[in-house]
Amino acid sequence: MAEKKELDRRLGIKGWALGGRWGFERYLYTLHRITGLGLVTYFLLHILVTSTRAFGGRAIWDPLMGTLGSGFFKAGEFLVFAGFAIHGLNGIRLILIELGIATGKAIEPEYPYPTSVGNQRPLAITVSILAAVLIVLGAYNIFIAH
Amino acid sequence: MSDTSFRNIPFTVFRYNPQTDATPHVETYTVKVQSGMTVLDGLHQIKSDHDASLSWRYSCRMGVCGSCGMLINGRAMLACNTQILDVSTIAIAVAPLPNFPVIRDLVPDLESMFVRHKEIKPWIIRKDESESDRLDREYSQSPEQLEAYLQFSYCIKCGCCMAACPTMATDAEYLGPQPLAQAYRYEADSRDQGFEERKPILDKDSGLFSCHYGSECSVVCPKGVDPAKAIQLMKRQMVLDLIGLRRKKCSGLHHG
Known part of the structure; x- marks a missing residue:
């Protein structure tokens, strides 16, 4: 039998990087993944930086801290905080959804079909507003207060 | 009274023939659209009036068999269940369902x-x-x-x-x-x-x-x-x- 020749149409990273005609929750999905990857990267860098104190002593630590206190790294610190706010709050939303608390029970589907997306939408909006408020407070603290 | 007037809407259709094409391409056909026509009707019109080689999968025409799922203007839908004018009055883009391999044109391998x-x-x-x-x-x-x-x-x-x-x-x-x-x-x-x-x-x-x-x-x-x-x-x-x-x-x- 002849081998089937087919075209691969798996979207890959484009599948969650490009918004297209998707809904609000799809963007939260993408943000959650990006911020998660960002936080893991930060965590690894954090371990690397703090380990210089143990292995290199104050001679390396003090100038390094001076460099990390500059404007560029402050912007990085802000991004880490923003990522933490989004990932943490959206994570709480996802836990509530995954425990079936925010999705609702099975219903008899009648057109136009309501979905669980509508049930959890107020939670998604609340979490987004809270994250935005936290990010603004974080920006004030990082760039203005200090 | 229902609207019986026709309007021309371009259908941009994903085309791929594994026997002749190394990569897929798109072709645009003009479809005479009347109120109530589905995307499946539009594809039938293309097949009868423009290009008989266009391939897609369908059977029941009433949203029961699940054969005609395809990407219509960026969203996965059933072609038989989707009225053209509900999607767009300007242009329609049709492609096979992503995340599945394509057998030919709009036919995914499920x-x-x-x-x-x-x-x-x-x-x-x-x-x-x-x-x-x-x-x-x-x-x-x-x-x-x-x-x-x-x-x-x-x-x-x-x-x-x-x-x-x-x-x-x-x-x-x-x-x-x-x-x-x-x-x-x-x-x-x-x-x-x-x-x-x-x-x-x-x-x-x-x-x-x-x-x-x-x-x-x-x-x-x-x-x-x-x-x-x-x-x-x-x-x-x-x-x-x-x-x-x-x-x-x-x-x-x-x-x-």
């Missing part, structure tokens, strides 16, 4: 979905297999017990949810919303006793907990199955089982 669907054992599992040899009793079920799974049993396996899922896009091993929702369809069925058999299949890497609620599967589902909800309710059962709070089912057998 085999990977069917294999995964079978993997989750989509049938009622009884602890006592010999019951089926003794058909002397009924499995009784109340209306409430029926409602617990009925919504999820309307799946027509069109693949729209699999095409819309962002996790499917990057994880080739992910079970996907269709099989996972069907796992809950049986878990929610009072007659089923297959939780322990399905648990290792659902709990593996790229299984149930790889769903992160992109929720598009529920938005695109043409039958209101709401796979995202079913998946979350299945997760709830797994968590309850982990902490020893999952309610055991009674046999469901009616003695009379």
